[in-house]
Amino acid sequence: MPLESFRQLMRGIQGRLSIFDGNLQSSQQIAFFRQMQKELKQESALHTKLDQLSVVVFDIETTGFYPDLGDEIISIGAVRVCNGKMNDEEVFYSLVRYEQELPLEIEKLTGITSSELKEAKPLSEVLIAFFEFVQNATLVAHHAKHEKSFLQNASWKLFRTPFKHRIVDTSFLYRIAEREHRMSRLEDLCEYNGIKVIARHHALGDAKLTAQLWCIYIEKLKTLGCKNLHDVYERLSRL
Template sequence: MRFDPIIQFMKQVQSKVHSSIYAPLQRQSNPQHHAFLRQLEKERKLNESLSIPLKELSVVVFDLETTGFFPEQGDEILSIGAIKVKGETVQPNETFYSLVRCDRALPPEIRELTGIREEDVAKAPEVSEVLVEFYKFVKGDVLVAHHADHEKNFLQHSNWKLFRSPLKHRIIDTSFLFKIAEANINLVRLEDYCEHCGISVQDRHHALGDAKMAARLWSVYVKKVQGLGCKNLHDVYERISIK
């Protein structure tokens, strides 16, 4: 009991520090963005997604084009592309795409790789606006990306920097399914997997083009892992844990 005054003091200090950190953010940020993200958080049910049958699971397969690989060193998102998949069925009319504003010169290799130019992104929406629209498109669905660390790092960094909120969406890496269905196939690049599965490679290094190809891969491998006994994401995680 003698520690109660100390505990109370620490709580007061933490409260003041918390307020001093978040007050500037609250004054500068769009309150509608924060209201939407709070509502999204209430609606999301991450644990339920683990038990939904894969044949019924709704996912959003997405891709980011960026100025580099290290958001913590200043690299930025240039575009976001996404498409929805229900079970094994790609939804061709359920897509999202947007360029993202960038006010600095793009690295020459990025211009060559993506085809994006400075004039394309100079008047594009701010990243905060694009992310909110993207999350509206996603709603509570599971996110999927091909070798997802790149996308996950940028979303985590942007969420904290812009909204002071951690990324709460579940992100599944396509490689999880590859490792279960074809553990002996040593492929990495998206186009290599597409060629392996007979999927035509189109609009490579365009965010929506890559998302569409990754979605077709997801569709193929969801069917394969179900044939191997994986009924839901819980089974997928369990299989991966023993690989």
């Protein structure tokens, strides 16, 4: 889909968002998501050089770990990485409407309040804005199973559309590059690689920390002979 046509479609969708209930999505929204999935260029990403891959590194904060049991997304943060470098000026961040009272432990962990979430945009609107930001970039997340499960659930629940974006897990990279270590927490990996841990458990803050790890580890993998994601997946299969 040409970029200008994409933008026109987005403007049309966003102009109608306010008249739809959060659980009853418009035919335009559903059409957008289905078209987006068709336009994804998944295979080309496999063979693009790691430091030339167009990447959006993202993170979500949620009310819990189980979307099938009613846990919900409360914020999404993302930053773009181009040519192996994080671009601080190309970021996405949004709170997501949550009508219930936020569990106290989540409020303390994230710094997000229930009153803020009640004034936020609904998830359907936030997701459309997020994917407009992403477009055809490859998604990257730290321990991506969490993000993938929530996006799969939301994509089907809101738009009756399967979620088909590839999400590259940063664990794929450090499992190859740091085979002698057993690190998994984001803060541990950051400290090991000399990255100052700032704004932990904030969706955009965690996305930026993960983006810095991505940039470091693609350089480490290049020295090990991994040129692209195909090489990464092939090396992982031998671990």
